[in-house]
Amino acid sequence: MTELVAGVDSSTQSTKVVVVDADTGAVVRTGRAAHPDTTEVDPRVWWDAFTEATAGLLDDVRAIGIGGQQHGMVALDSAGEVVRPALLWNDTRSGKAAEQLVGELGGPRAWAEAVGSVPVASFTVTKLRWFADNEPGLADRVARVLLPHDWLTWRLLGGGEPVTDRGDASGTGYFSPAEGKYRQDLLGLAFGGRTPKLPRVLAPAEAAGRTPDGVLVSAGTGDNMAAALALGLDEGDVVVSLGTSGTVFGVSETAAADPTGIVAGFADATGRFLPLACTLNAARVLTATAAMLDVDLAGLDRLALAAEPGAGGLALLPYLDGERTPNLPDAAGSLHGLRRTNMTPENLARAAVEGMLCGLAAGLDAVREHGITVRRVLLIGGAAQSEAVRAIAPIVFGVPVTVPEPAEHVARGAARQAAWALSGAARPPAWSEDAALNLPAGDAALGAELRQRHLDVRELVHDLSTTTGEDS
Numbered sequence: 190m191t192e193l194v195a196g197v198d199s200s201t202q203s204t205k206v207v208v209v210d211a212d213t214g215a216v217v218r219t220g221r222a223a224h225p226d227t228t229e230v231d232p233r234v235w236w237d238a239f240t241e242a243t244a245g246l247l248d249d250v251r252a253i254g255i256g257g258q259q260h261g262m263v264a265l266d267s268a269g270e271v272v273r274p275a276l277l278w279n280d281t282r283s284g285k286a287a288e289q290l291v292g293e294l295g296g297p298r299a300w301a302e303a304v305g306s307v308p309v310a311s312f313t314v315t316k317l318r319w320f321a322d323n324e325p326g327l328a329d330r331v332a333r334v335l336l337p338h339d340w341l342t343w344r345l346l347g348g349g350e351p352v353t354d355r356g357d358a359s360g361t362g363y364f365s366p367a368e369g370k371y372r373q374d375l376l377g378l379a380f381g382g383r384t385p386k387l388p389r390v391l392a393p394a395e396a397a398g399r400t401p402d403g404v405l406v407s408a409g410t411g412d413n414m415a416a417a418l419a420l421g422l423d424e425g426d427v428v429v430s431l432g433t434s435g436t437v438f439g440v441s442e443t444a445a446a447d448p449t450g451i452v453a454g455f456a457d458a459t460g461r462f463l464p465l466a467c468t469l470n471a472a473r474v475l476t477a478t479a480a481m482l483d484v485d486l487a488g489l490d491r492l493a494l495a496a497e498p499g500a501g502g503l504a505l506l507p508y509l510d511g512e513r514t515p516n517l518p519d520a521a522g523s524l525h526g527l528r529r530t531n532m533t534p535e536n537l538a539r540a541a542v543e544g545m546l547c548g549l550a551a552g553l554d555a556v557r558e559h560g561i562t563v564r565r566v567l568l569i570g571g572a573a574q575s576e577a578v579r580a581i582a583p584i585v586f587g588v589p590v591t592v593p594e595p596a597e598h599v600a601r602g603a604a605r606q607a608a609w610a611l612s613g614a615a616r617p618p619a620w621s622e623d624a625a626l627n628l629p630a631g632d633a634a635l636g637a638e639l640r641q642r643h644l645d646v647r648e649l650v651h652d653l654s655t656t657t658g659e660d661s
């Protein structure tokens with residue numbers, strides 16, 4: 190008889206759930222619920238969204254796994270109560286704290302060597318420093334720090350010892366992916382000498398426990414690690430995910446340690462590594478531009494596709510919510526190259542799509558420099574559904590682009606981890622290949638021109654010599 194497993198994606202904008210056949214990976218049911226558009230959130234909001242999204246879906250499910258947005262700081266007191274709303278990965282208030290911490294350990298290289306990444310405002314470790322400096326009374330009450338997926342897993346189990354996995358732990362800034370252990374010294378350095386308890390790190394296929402109803406719960410992981418697990422990446426496959434964040438990542442056998450801070454040296458959910466570059470502005474660049482132009486997302490696609498490549502000379506640096514890569518937490522977006530003749534809705538729509546994708550193309554170059562072969566891009570996340578993105582990405586990236594279906598890869602990856610934990614096998618279940626849209630590489634010369642113009646405008650507008658990086 191078919192066994193069913195569930196996977197959950199508790200990401201920035203929403204909770205998504207899939208129930209799948211544990212042997213084949215075929216999706217049999219889905220659910221979703223929205224999250225608020227804020228950068229600090231009471232974790233109970235995620236639990237409510239989980240409850241809404243899973244309503245009526247889980248009765249015959251044997252195992253479940255949670256994928257969650259990375260880095261969020263969930264601080265609990267000794268009774269397990271939330272001390273303050275969780276600060277999310279896209280909350281940039283800890284930009285200065287990040288700078289201080291980088292300096293205190295001896296610079297970016299020291300951090301890259303210690304934990305595989307140079308912390309910027311997104312990382313949990315910098316949020317703890319901001320917390321200690323700005324709310325010391327509350328910080329004194331903190332007995333335990335978890336990540337969003339750890340907290341949801343713990344709620345699902347109904348208590349007990351909280352757990353995590355090495356994929357999500359690798360985004361804290363106080364866990365070494367290369368050594369597979371916490372750096373208590375860095376936790377203490379960040380949090381004013383306080384060393385709250387951290388969740389136990391489970392092995393990739395280790396179960397976290399069972400729910401009060403007897404459903405097996407897998408370790409869970411970060412959302413990008415879950416997507417990588419769903420897609421079962423081969424050598425040469427690099428994922429570009431266009432959700433709230435834009436991420437670029439591939440699987441590697443060796444740990445990355447990039448002192449420029451562009452590539453984060455994360456761990457994956459299978460025991461390997463996941464070098465990853467992340468921008469703070471992706472799908473919402475399109476929703477914000479559509480709102481400005483008073484069209485829906487399909488209307489934005491039509492406008493962008495009606496413009497010539499290069500948007501008549503308009504270039505958008507889409508740092509609308511500040512930016513993480515490059516490290517400009519306080520930046521705003523800028524529109525460059527305006528002339529009376531090119532100020533059309535079509536050109537603005539195209540500049541938004543091109544600008545967002547050029548930021549991700551810089552991430553592709555960065556992971557290449559860290560030993561990842563980019564033979565094709567697998568395009569996922571909400572904005573991978575955009576017709577304009579599908580048409581323009583092969584030009585900007587300069588390699589073939591595959592859009593795998595069905596779309597909820599993070600939730601499917603979490604489900605695959607649950608199926609793996611349920612099976613007790615040495616490897617994740619071999620699910621059949623997803624159906625996919627395969628797009629050939631676009632015009633290479635045009636792509637190079639668009640990418641170079643983006644870099645030129647970036648240099649004109651922003652002084653990157655003061656941001657985190659080896660050369661600063």
Ligand SMILES: Nc1ncnc2c1ncn2[C@@H]1O[C@H](COP(=O)(O)OP(=O)(O)O)[C@@H](O)[C@H]1O
Binds near residue numbers: 486570
């Ligand atoms: N057809 C589309 N065109 C452009 N953007 C889209 C489209 N469909 C969904 N999106 C965008 O995708 C985003 C949600 O993507 P998702 O990967 O679920 O984000 P997250 O994981 O950060 O919550 C939303 O901003 C939504 O507007």
Ligand SMILES: O=C(CO)[C@@H](O)[C@H](O)COP(=O)(O)O
Binds near residue numbers: 202
């Ligand atoms: O911070 C990162 C990666 O380091 C983000 O990718 C978060 O994990 C949020 O993901 P989305 O909600 O944008 O998918």
